[in-house]
Amino acid sequence: VHPTARSLRTRRSGLVGVLVPDLTNPVLPPIVRGIEETLWQAGLACLLADTDNDLDREASAVAELQARRCEGLIVATATRDSATVHELSRAGVATVLVTREVEGVDLPFVAGDDAAGVRAAARHLRALGHERIGYIAGPSTLSTTATRLAVVREELPGGVVRDAAAYGIAEGRDAAGALLDAGVTAILAGNDMLAVGAYEALAARGLRCPDDVSVAGHNDMPLVDKLAPPLTTVAIPQYEIGVEAAGMLLTRLAGAELPARRRLLPTTLIVRGSTAPPPHSSRRHPAGHSKSLRT
């Protein structure tokens, strides 16, 4: 059997294009694995394209993938207003969006339930007794940022928000510095890289985590459980997201209707050592040991 001749005749390439913003971001490999394994089992192969978070490269990668007659596309690179994705939608190309959604486009979308995760994290901090809580938001071009920020605004009405230009350590450090200047006792970070930056900002000021300031992140990337202190963070079911995205593409390619256009998989708040009651809080000490409560 010769797949090329078959492709020519049947007009099906057996190829799916997978667009990732940066494979180096630890969130992505498990997702890609989920996609790859699911597609592979269905007899489809993955053409991988890494856009390095560059809009032009996204556009040219899509063009190339289209030219190569991919049967469908799985896109994890989308900015909120991606013209490329809008065009894909208009052209009726079988496309599934992963992790990053695009506004005004009704393509299938799969992600972790970030809103629930951030909500849990925000409530966790409040339950610990924090009242001045700062949030480090990621780049405003991404839907993930918007989703998480909306929840923060809702759950932490008096919260201080700082933007980071990118989901990186340096950006987190700067933003956290500004939040500390504003006097927060807890920092919720848009993702774990930003949280690591917050650790650095604390260290630079001689502040201790969680004694002086609590920090929480998002994604539960590898090794954050080994930091000092281990990072409290929101875990997302990355592999399952990949499997689900590939599954949605498969049903779409089979011509079937999707049960739901948007699929949000459950996230989990993992409480570790980086979050604790704020300083001077009576909750710092268990009630039975606390003098202030006894008097």
Add this chain to the structure above:
Amino acid sequence: VHPTARSLRTRRSGLVGVLVPDLTNPVLPPIVRGIEETLWQAGLACLLADTDNDLDREASAVAELQARRCEGLIVATATRDSATVHELSRAGVATVLVTREVEGVDLPFVAGDDAAGVRAAARHLRALGHERIGYIAGPSTLSTTATRLAVVREELPGGVVRDAAAYGIAEGRDAAGALLDAGVTAILAGNDMLAVGAYEALAARGLRCPDDVSVAGHNDMPLVDKLAPPLTTVAIPQYEIGVEAAGMLLTRLAGAELPARRRLLPTTLIVRGSTAPPPHSSRRHPAGHSKSLRT
């Protein structure tokens, strides 16, 4: 232009298969990016296959990629005696091995210069004054393990070696425990995951790093510089390895001769806080402050 028809006619698919053992291993994504970008620029697309370190999956992935008429293969999954790779070599398939080499096969190979890296790490520990040094070797099925171990045997003749069944944290913890029982003052780990396991073994015994025992790793994976203490480790030029591997495949596909079959790119020992002189060592304190030297 229709690439399928062109492929049928020219018998060139424009596809290269990339086999990885586990994309989730942080060493791989930068390598894959290097491969992908280089190949993409040359007009070739990457078919990604993740074998999950499974021999059968490696075999079936190769079969599938062959069936899809990939022009060449980049293989990062090979065990030292991989029958699949031997077969590839025999069949004359354009193949480049990355990171993991296969014995008795003269396919092009690209990797970091692990031997030099491990040598530097071993000498670093000896220079600090360590005399009882333990080594945690990875699975013996991999060439990386053999390469590193050979250097250890050479540089640390009296060293204690323990095998780990896999490059994982739990395996590192167990192996490190055994080394500590043997009374070592420093642990050199086959990679960073094993080193993190060593950290855990130390913590479990109430030992402090680097005060009681030094630890060094290999790969410089993300966040090991943020651990407590920051990990001393050997950094390998991952992205460049990917670029070089793709480059070698391209020259091979162009029919040209390779300047060298094996290409080892320079590694760097990054000394951080996890290595220090052994306890009771006069080198712990600068000479000028040391009473023992004064008397």
Add this chain to the structure above:
DNA sequence: TTGAAAGCGCTAACAA
């Protein structure tokens, strides 16, 4: 049921 033939869109070989 089995078999022959047309044609998918391109490129390379050949003819003009």
Add this chain to the structure above:
DNA sequence: TTGTTAGCGCTTTCAA
């Protein structure tokens, strides 16, 4: 130089 044609290996259609 430019234009025409055969055929890559398969699937699908249509005839036997």
